[in-house]
Amino acid sequence: MKLKLYHKTKEGLGRLWSxxxxxxxTYTSYLTLIMEKIGLLSFLETPKxxxxxxxxxGEVRRRDLLRNLLEVxxxxxxxxxxxxxxxxxxxxxxxxxxxxxxxxxxxxxxVVYRAAETYLPKTALEVLRGAEKDRSSPEISxxxxxxxxxxxxxxxxxxxLMLGGGRRLKGKTVLDVGCRFGAEPSLILEHLxxxxxxxxxxxxxxxxxxxxxxxxxxxxxxxxxxxxxxxSFVTLDPYLREPFPLDDSSVDVVYTFQVLQWYSSAHRLIxxxxxxxxxxxxxxxxxxxxxxxxxxxxxxxxxLAGGYRGFTVKEFKDMLKEAGFTRxxxxxxxxxxxxxx
Amino acid sequence: xxxxxxxxxxxxxxxxxxxYNYRVFIDxxxxxxxxxxxxxxxxxxxxxxxxxxxxxxxxxxVMEVKAVPWVQAPEGVSVWRRNSPYFPVPNxxxxxLFVNRRKRVYxxxxxxxxxxxxxxLAESGRNAKYLVDGKEYxxxxxGSNAVIIKRCELWKDDVFNRLSALMKEFRGGDVxxxxxxxxxxxxxxxxxxxxxxxxxxxxxxxxxxxxxxAINLDLITLSPVPFGGxxxxxxxxxxxETLVDFLVLSANGMRELIKLLKSYRLLKNLNLIKxxxx
Numbered sequence: 240m241k242l243k244l245y246h247k248t249k250e251g252l253g254r255l256w257s258x259x260x261x262x263x264x265t266y267t268s269y270l271t272l273i274m275e276k277i278g279l280l281s282f283l284e285t286p287k288x289x290x291x292x293x294x295x296x297g298e299v300r301r302r303d304l305l306r307n308l309l310e311v312x313x314x315x316x317x318x319x320x321x322x323x324x325x326x327x328x329x330x331x332x333x334x335x336x337x338x339x340x341x342x343x344x345x346x347x348x349x350v351v352y353r354a355a356e357t358y359l360p361k362t363a364l365e366v367l368r369g370a371e372k373d374r375s376s377p378e379i380s381x382x383x384x385x386x387x388x389x390x391x392x393x394x395x396x397x398x399x400l401m402l403g404g405g406r407r408l409k410g411k412t413v414l415d416v417g418c419r420f421g422a423e424p425s426l427i428l429e430h431l432x433x434x435x436x437x438x439x440x441x442x443x444x445x446x447x448x449x450x451x452x453x454x455x456x457x458x459x460x461x462x463x464x465x466x467x468x469x470x471s472f473v474t475l476d477p478y479l480r481e482p483f484p485l486d487d488s489s490v491d492v493v494y495t496f497q498v499l500q501w502y503s504s505a506h507r508l509i510x511x512x513x514x515x516x517x518x519x520x521x522x523x524x525x526x527x528x529x530x531x532x533x534x535x536x537x538x539x540x541x542x543l544a545g546g547y548r549g550f551t552v553k554e555f556k557d558m559l560k561e562a563g564f565t566r567x568x569x570x571x572x573x574x575x576x577x578x579x580x
Numbered sequence: 581x582x583x584x585x586x587x588x589x590x591x592x593x594x595x596x597x598x599x600y601n602y603r604v605f606i607d608x609x610x611x612x613x614x615x616x617x618x619x620x621x622x623x624x625x626x627x628x629x630x631x632x633x634x635x636x637x638x639x640x641x642v643m644e645v646k647a648v649p650w651v652q653a654p655e656g657v658s659v660w661r662r663n664s665p666y667f668p669v670p671n672x673x674x675x676x677l678f679v680n681r682r683k684r685v686y687x688x689x690x691x692x693x694x695x696x697x698x699x700x701l702a703e704s705g706r707n708a709k710y711l712v713d714g715k716e717y718x719x720x721x722x723g724s725n726a727v728i729i730k731r732c733e734l735w736k737d738d739v740f741n742r743l744s745a746l747m748k749e750f751r752g753g754d755v756x757x758x759x760x761x762x763x764x765x766x767x768x769x770x771x772x773x774x775x776x777x778x779x780x781x782x783x784x785x786x787x788x789x790x791x792x793x794a795i796n797l798d799l800i801t802l803s804p805v806p807f808g809g810x811x812x813x814x815x816x817x818x819x820x821e822t823l824v825d826f827l828v829l830s831a832n833g834m835r836e837l838i839k840l841l842k843s844y845r846l847l848k849n850l851n852l853i854k855x856x857x858x
Contacts, residue, residue, distance in 0.1 A: 380851060445850075461776070463780075
């Protein structure tokens with residue numbers, strides 16, 4: 240299985256970068272782009288102290304986040320720090336761009352990059368100034384909409400399915416948490432030959448509505464998801480004050496891709512996954528994990544986009560174990576499979 | 581016999597060049613209609629070569645008098661009046677007849693056959709399919725409104741139910757007079773051969789007619805796809821806050837309107853268009 244996944248990854252990414260390398264280049268690129276768009280890189284042509292930067296951005300309430308942004312930019316070589324002052328390193332920016340160009344997947348993943356370039360600078364500014372954002376804000380919704388179109392995300396979803404046993408999931412009840420605009424449910428259905436009972440769930444009714452309208456080609460005929468008999472839709476409480484509207488031990492598989500890093504209450508979600516899963520049910524999670532505890536470019540990116548942060552492998556494993564999961568497998572720091580005891 | 585009300589008025593017929601005194605008795609139901617929000621109802625008087633149409637307001641005052649050429653109604657059908665749309669209606673390849681049964685009016689700008697002989701199909705007020713001279717006609721009815729359509733061969737059967745759903749979302753007054761409704765409906769018919777779901781998508785916009793929306797043009801403009809080109813032009817051509825009807829009427833031709841109908845739900849679901857006034 241791991242060999243298959245290895246080849247699938249290589250096929251998608253052109254060359255096999257380590258997961259950490261890839262995440263670092265990707266997210267530092269996003270952050271550099273955001274800093275460029277909000278004029279921060281030009282401002283740092285001459286060395287500036289933290290207070291100057293704070294004043295430049297204006298009304299900063301998330302000083303911790305601003306500090307983290309500067310720290311990871313220094314680690315990524317985009318900024319230099321000297322005697323407590325920060326200055327842009329154009330050489331570092333160029334190096335990063337060249338690395339980004341070497342990652343073939345960016346050709347396909349460019350839609351995600353473009354989304355970050357287009358929608359997120361304003362969001363990042365607002366978050367630094369203390370605004371609360373969630374995935375229903377237009378900017379984040381649009382970013383997610385782009386994700387649905389991205390082949391790099393499709394590859395990730397396919398790999399997660401493969402990790403779960405691929406076609407062996409046929410006939411099972413699958414709960415897809417974070418179904419977004421329909422790319423995920425349609426991929427699961429296509430992979431399983433429409434032979435499963437799929438529950439498509441998201442946290443926002445407008446997202447579920449859009450998912451229901453997603454068109455799929457079933458037996459040569461274009462149908463919308465809401466017309467298929469083996470799929471149902473549920474809207475979950477984004478603040479998790481309410482449990483999922485599903486019975487205990489009612490599903491065989493929980494599938495969730497790039498969702499948990501958005502929620503500080505990820506542990507509550509994992510508890511819910513455990514509650515609704517049958518005994519020996521499978522949990523499949525696509526999530527950017529990290530080995531070390533230090534704040535990464537990825538953490539800062541998610542926070543600036545209104546999300547939470549990445550989790551360390553240990554932290555995530557502990558959450559899973561606490562919720563009753565066992566036989567935890569992690570692939571490329573991005574894909575997790577676990578079984579309910 | 582139920583309670584009746586008497587209305588008396590004197591009107592000048594522009595065709596006969598004479599004054600006429602009329603007294604009409606109307607029952608409670610018709611009187612109720614006269615009191616409705618629009619406050620205008622019409623009575624028709626046979627003047628031989630023509631008929632006189634007298635429109636009264638809710639207080640019984642004469643608002644308008646017109647001499648209208650007489651049209652011989654087929655047997656069993658009461659007099660129907662032809663309405664011309666106020667706004668240009670796009671040319672559609674699909675024969676479409678807009679009907680309002682209560683007002684006894686129809687609009688046949690997109691109907692190539694004899695309208696009067698088809699109007700009885702709308703009398704039942706129910707959705708139905710009819711075969712007339714080997715051709716299939718669909719009647720889509722909701723309230724006092726109906727649309728009669730000559731079925732296009734390329735349409736799948738599902739299109740009938742989806743058009744019914746579209747019809748139900750119209751909460752305006754009279755389909756024979758409503759330019760936004762007509763534009764949407766005709767565009768949907770035109771596109772239904774290629775896109776069997778267009779009626780469902782359009783139903784979302786239809787249900788928002790009469791509401792005011794705010795458009796986040798900045799974000800929409802930044803999205804090269806799927807909102808690019810003509811749609812961005814259309815959304816830029818209206819005010820930041822606009823009536824949905826105005827958005828429909830601002831579309832430059834069916835192609836642009838179809839793009840709007842296809843994207844409207846997504847634009848709303850992404851919060852790029854928001855209802856700000858119901």
